[in-house]
Amino acid sequence: MANTRDEATEVPEDGSLRKGAARGSAITLVGQITRILIQLLSVILLARLIPPADFGLYAMVLAVSGVAQIFLDLGFSMAALRSRDLTKQQHSNLFWINTSAGFLLFIIIFSLAIPLATFYGDDRLIRVTQWISIVYLLGGITAQFRVHLNRHLRFGALSLADVLAPLVALVVAVIMAMKGYGVQALVVQTILNYLVMLVLVVVMARWVPSFPRKTPGMKPLLTFGMGLGATRFLSYLTQNIDSIIIGRVMGPVQLGFYDRAFRLAVAPVVQISFPFTRVAIPFLVRVMDDGKKYVAALREAQMVGIYGTASFLLVFGGMATPIVTLIFGPDWVEAGLLMTILCIGAIFRTLQQVATWVFMSKGLSGALLKLNLVMQPVIVLLIIGGARWGTVGVAWAGTLGYFLFWLVSIAWASYATNLNLWSLVTNPLEIIGKFSLPAGLITFAISSNSSLSLLTQFLASIGGALIWFVFIYCISKKIKKDIRRLVGIGMLVLKRR
Incomplete structure (x- = not known):
């Protein structure tokens, strides 16, 4: 049966392509900045209330069980997102596939609680793993409701859900942590985040999936999704092999330090990259047949990320030790150097994401999988080798690996x-x-000037960075041109159609 306009859930036309992309990016940026601020607040508050060892226990579970997130979606969300003409029945079928995968993973993760505790040698992980398994069922149901909002360019609704869900979860977690619940507070925070997210997207989407049935056009969606899912599986293993190795070899305390540094330096970058992918892919798909416009769109998107993300990460990483000491307390000072190194690595993760957009928007999930089959093992081997020098060695090895991954990705x-x-x-x-x-x-x-107080180090560092930004803007024609271009994009966002 041919696809018709009546039964298709097409991405609506929304004026000029550039303006639509800019508006979507702006809404997403505001939402994700707010979400990241909530996450940072969560890291700060809970680190003051919960000891490093409890964070380490929690990270042990997520490092292993979190791989189920890949099988939860299997790339079907992105397959639906990049489809130019997704029918209502195809969308409903994908919903039931995601929901079934979520239920299956709930059973699997729950059953793996005892083996996981045996692997790490800590029986406390049994209950933690069993409770965490609930999020896979919730996540499976949520996936296609988010896609529905995304395809209709309802970025405001998505951003609202992305902000309210973690905020509610944080409030409850802080109350529990203040009452001494420790790792239980972290578990409840995770479950509530997924539960509130599900309720919000279901209410805002106002979409009721139909029962599953055979329909034409499913094979390309499944093929693309499975290829992308396999790629994400490899990527996840690489991104979490550091936590697995540290937890297994060095114990929960060292993993606690590493995990908090990761949450401050890398997690916000990873979180903000996925929503921007949601915005970028539909618009890149529309211009992918025009090589010049396509490359120009990629460069413009990358430029925004470099001036924003890379500059923030290097300044943030440069003053990591006083930041960690100020917000976490002296007990966490060991996380400072780790955060500096991880901030550098996070830049290359961000740059590599643009190459991934190319494969996704062009429908080249097979080529993306081959790239990851080559490069992800390289990163894993580097991290394993770096473990000889402790957590610092692991952090530097991962940074080198992602630098190489970025270069090879562009060439590929x-x-x-x-x-x-x-x-x-x-x-x-x-x-x-x-x-x-x-x-x-x-x-x-x-x-690094120990003669200065922590607060003075922090304020002087920010002042020094701002002075440099103004100076280089005044003397560099390229920087001045780029900044003016970024201002122009910002004005385009604010300008009424």
């Missing part, structure tokens, strides 16, 4: 699409070298 994408994408390497390196890196070095030098 250029070959797969027959497009010249090397400007996606040269342009960010120039911006980072001129704009971001010097600011990071200034903050690191100031924050």
